[in-house]
Amino acid sequence: MSEKNMEEKVEHATNSKNVSLPMSRVRLIMKSSPDVSCINQDALFLTTKATELFVQHLALSSYKNGSGKETNTLSYSDLANAAEEKETFQFLTDILPKKILARDYLKSLEEMKKDDDNL
Amino acid sequence: MDGDSSTTDTTQLGITGEYMTGGTYVLQTQDDDGDESFNDHEDGNDSKDYFREQDIYLPIANVARIMKNAIPQTGKIAKDAKECVQECVSEFISFITSEASERCHQEKRKTINGEDILFAMSTLGFDMYVEPLKLYLQKFREAMKGEKGINPVAVSEGLGEELTDDSFTGQLPAGLISADGQQQNVMVYTTSYQQIPGVQQIQFS
Numbered sequence: 001m002s003e004k005n006m007e008e009k010v011e012h013a014t015n016s017k018n019v020s021l022p023m024s025r026v027r028l029i030m031k032s033s034p035d036v037s038c039i040n041q042d043a044l045f046l047t048t049k050a051t052e053l054f055v056q057h058l059a060l061s062s063y064k065n066g067s068g069k070e071t072n073t074l075s076y077s078d079l080a081n082a083a084e085e086k087e088t089f090q091f092l093t094d095i096l097p098k099k100i101l102a103r104d105y106l107k108s109l110e111e112m113k114k115d116d117d118n119l
Numbered sequence: 120m121d122g123d124s125s126t127t128d129t130t131q132l133g134i135t136g137e138y139m140t141g142g143t144y145v146l147q148t149q150d151d152d153g154d155e156s157f158n159d160h161e162d163g164n165d166s167k168d169y170f171r172e173q174d175i176y177l178p179i180a181n182v183a184r185i186m187k188n189a190i191p192q193t194g195k196i197a198k199d200a201k202e203c204v205q206e207c208v209s210e211f212i213s214f215i216t217s218e219a220s221e222r223c224h225q226e227k228r229k230t231i232n233g234e235d236i237l238f239a240m241s242t243l244g245f246d247m248y249v250e251p252l253k254l255y256l257q258k259f260r261e262a263m264k265g266e267k268g269i270n271p272v273a274v275s276e277g278l279g280e281e282l283t284d285d286s287f288t289g290q291l292p293a294g295l296i297s298a299d300g301q302q303q304n305v306m307v308y309t310t311s312y313q314q315i316p317g318v319q320q321i322q323f324s
Contacts, residue, residue, distance in 0.1 A: 018255070021181050029175045029209050030216045030231075035224065041263075042233030042256060043219070047212060049255045050240060053248050054211050055182060056189035058204060063190045073195040074186070079203050088244045091214055092207050 023048050061086060176205045215239045 026048045030039055059074060065085070066078030077099065083092040183201045190196070218239035219231050233256060237249050 018258070020185060021177055025175070025177050026212060029177075029212045032175055033213050033216045033220060036216060036220050036231065038230040040230050040232045042260075043231045043236045045259050046233050046236045046252050046256060047215060049252055050215065050236070050245070050248050051177070051208055051212060052185055053251070054245070055185040055204060055208060058207060059186040059189045059196075063194060072193060073197055074190060074200050075197045076199045076203050079200055079207070091243070092210060095206055095210055096203065 019045070019048050019052070021048050021051055026051065058082065058089065061089075176209050179205050182208060214243065215245075218243055 023044055027039060027044055030036060030044070030047060058079070062078040062082040063074045066075070066081055079092075080096045080098045083089045083096040084098075179201055182205050183196065186196055186201065186204060187194075215236060216231070216239075219235035222235050222238060223229070223231050237252065240246060240248050240252070
């Protein structure tokens with residue numbers, strides 16, 4: 001069976017089965033990792049499915065843990081907090097910086113400067 | 120987290136450094152429109168000659184839908200949260216892939232297979248996904264083999280009864296997370312809406 005044939009089969013199969021994310025796009029992301037040559041079908045499916053589980057996990061975890069309870073809304077800071085507090089999500093801390101108002105940042109810079117002056 | 124004890128340590132200030140190296144910060148504007156996106160992700164496939172790893176995302180609609188189905192029905196999701204999860208997802212995929220790829224190289228193999236992925240999950244702290252994923256994979260393989268229709272697969276031991284079709288809900292496959300944290304038999308929904316009782320529940324709380 002040619003590769004194209006196989007791809008079509010996978011696409012068709014997955015369209016009618018239980019994946020809600022495009023496997024071709026997942027493959028693209030996987031291939032952008034350095035040194036990745038070939039990815040077999042099972043691996044692609046598992047990664048796609050795992051990604052779904054991950055989204056659910058991250059969303060629910062952040063929502064429950066954060067301000068979602070009061071405001072009913074899952075916000076960016078809920079996600080940033082989850083990344084910092086939960087070990088499983090710590091690989092996300094680099095891309096989920098906590099946001100800070102400019103004036104607070106400048107204030108803390110001033111305080112740092114004062115500390116330096118006092119030394 | 121880092122154990123760096125200098126006074127300029129961002130973690131001591133309670134600020135996390137931005138993801139670009141160099142210790143810059145993400146500043147929030149006064150009227151938080153929440154729309155800070157680092158990349159244009161209309162559809163990153165326009166310029167095919169140049170892809171940075173961070174630029175490739177899964178479609179936000181799909182991601183948002185999965186999120187929506189995961190949280191309680193009355194909950195809402197901020198727009199910047201959706202975009203953010205979209206980025207996290209790409210990060211997750213890369214994270215798993217590079218771990219799996221490394222193992223592959225160590226064993227002098229060229230093709231990443233299912234085992235590598237599952238092993239990577241386990242290693243990286245996602246071992247609670249592994250068992251459900253194996254079941255999903257089983258179903259997927261069955262579906263691939265016999266495309267005429269899905270044959271019910273009894274995946275739990277000792278149940279011995281045939282799976283029956285359940286009513287349509289029209290929803291996307293529900294996750295295995297229970298929002299209220301109660302212990303219950305979790306149904307794994309496939310798009311053919313068959314139930315597989317007895318599937319191990321994932322507790323995400």
